Amino acid sequence: MKAFYGTKLPNPLMLGTAQYPSPAILEQSFRKSSAAVATVSLRRESGAGQTFWQMIQDLGVLILPNTAGCHTVKEAVTTSHMAHEVFGTRWIKLELIGHTDSLQPDVFQLVEAARILTEDGFQVFPYTTDDLIVGERLLGAGCEVLMPWGAPIGSGRGLNNEYALRAMRAEFADVPLVIDAGIGLPSHAARAMELGYDAVLVNTAVARAGDPAMMARAMVRAVKAGQLAYQADPIEARDMAEPSTPVIGKAFLS
Amino acid sequence: MKIVLNGEPRNVRAETLSDLLEECGYSGAVATAVNEAFVASNLRIAHKLTDGDRVEVVAPMQGG
Numbered sequence: 001m002k003a004f005y006g007t008k009l010p011n012p013l014m015l016g017t018a019q020y021p022s023p024a025i026l027e028q029s030f031r032k033s034s035a036a037v038a039t040v041s042l043r044r045e046s047g048a049g050q051t052f053w054q055m056i057q058d059l060g061v062l063i064l065p066n067t068a069g070c071h072t073v074k075e076a077v078t079t080s081h082m083a084h085e086v087f088g089t090r091w092i093k094l095e096l097i098g099h100t101d102s103l104q105p106d107v108f109q110l111v112e113a114a115r116i117l118t119e120d121g122f123q124v125f126p127y128t129t130d131d132l133i134v135g136e137r138l139l140g141a142g143c144e145v146l147m148p149w150g151a152p153i154g155s156g157r158g159l160n161n162e163y164a165l166r167a168m169r170a171e172f173a174d175v176p177l178v179i180d181a182g183i184g185l186p187s188h189a190a191r192a193m194e195l196g197y198d199a200v201l202v203n204t205a206v207a208r209a210g211d212p213a214m215m216a217r218a219m220v221r222a223v224k225a226g227q228l229a230y231q232a233d234p235i236e237a238r239d240m241a242e243p244s245t246p247v248i249g250k251a252f253l254s
Numbered sequence: 255m256k257i258v259l260n261g262e263p264r265n266v267r268a269e270t271l272s273d274l275l276e277e278c279g280y281s282g283a284v285a286t287a288v289n290e291a292f293v294a295s296n297l298r299i300a301h302k303l304t305d306g307d308r309v310e311v312v313a314p315m316q317g318g
Contacts, residue, residue, distance in 0.1 A: 016316075016317065016318035017316045017317060017318075018316040018317055018318045019316070019318070022314075026316075039317050039318055040314055040315065040316070040317045041315045041316065041317025041318075042285065042312040042313065042314065042315060043312060043313070043315035044260040044261070044310065044311065044312055044313075045260070045280060045284050045311050045312060045313035046313075047282070048315075049284070049313025049314045049315055050281075050282040050283060050313065050314075052314055052315065052316065053282075053283050053313070053314035056314070065317070066317045066318070068318065078287060078290065078291065078292045080290055080293075081285075081292045082286075082287065082312055083285070085285045085294060085295060086283045086284065086285045086312070086313070086314060087283075087314070118308030148284070150304055150313070153318070154318075173262075201318075204318065205317035
């Protein structure tokens with residue numbers, strides 16, 4: 001399993017912390033899934049922030065702060081510095097949103113912000129598209145991880161363009177790759193891992209499920225199953241049937 | 255002094271950023287920016303506020 005800026009994850013599930021019905025259910029979802037990483041954000045302090053942060057710290061997971069909602073390089077860079085101070089980590093999930101409906105990343109600003117943040121000493125996890133050239137530019141800017149979307153954030157559509165994600169895996173064979181958005185079902189998460197991805201980041205699909213803690217367990221089993229399957233070198237699909245039971249030795253009975 | 259704190263107009267006595275946090279009851283893990291520029295926690299005590307400053311105080315929040 002590849003390391004993320006030198007850190008190996010105990011399992012390949014990264015779990016978001018937003019949109020749960022209650023803090024207790026959020027906590028249960030982490031404990032039942034043993035998710036390795038929690039994503040968090042920064043918002044204007046309204047009183048609830050400190051209790052939330054204490055609970056997240058008590059989970060003992062790795063913290064990945066995001067720059068969710070940032071639309072400019074300046075905003076994203078400033079937010080990253082604030083996140084570093086509050087969360088005490090050099091990791092930053094760099095989101096630079098280009099479109100409010102699709103939440104598609106603005107990849108041009110993303111590359112620029114990634115370069116600035118890398119120079120400032122951050123370890124950048126860029127939320128990007130499945131574009132190979134953008135991926136190359138991000139690596140050139142100093143990123144050592146790429147996080148392509150499977151589908152738009154919160155859409156639950158799974159892997160919209162499996163061909164592109166396969167190409168990305170092949171192109172960046174040595175780079176840790178994470179499917180960051182669009183997962184709706186454990187089967188989507190398993191599929192991402194079967195393609196050879198190194199981790200999957202899920203939030204809405206767990207938090208908005210009828211039973212988030214149960215769905216979190218399902219997700220962690222799915223990513224582990226997909227990871228094992230990839231390591232086990234699966235067979236190629238074929239068009240024609242091929243008997244699995246030996247043909248030779250069959251009794252002549254007709 | 256009139257400032258804008260987290261988007262709300264406020265009349266405050268504080269003259270520095272660290273005094274402002276104390277006056278408004280902020281504690282724990284927060285980060286600050288003044289006029290859209292990050293101000294690190296060790297610089298708050300020396301950061302003088304001026305009339306019309308836009309101050310942001312952020313804290314940990316749920317995120318995806």
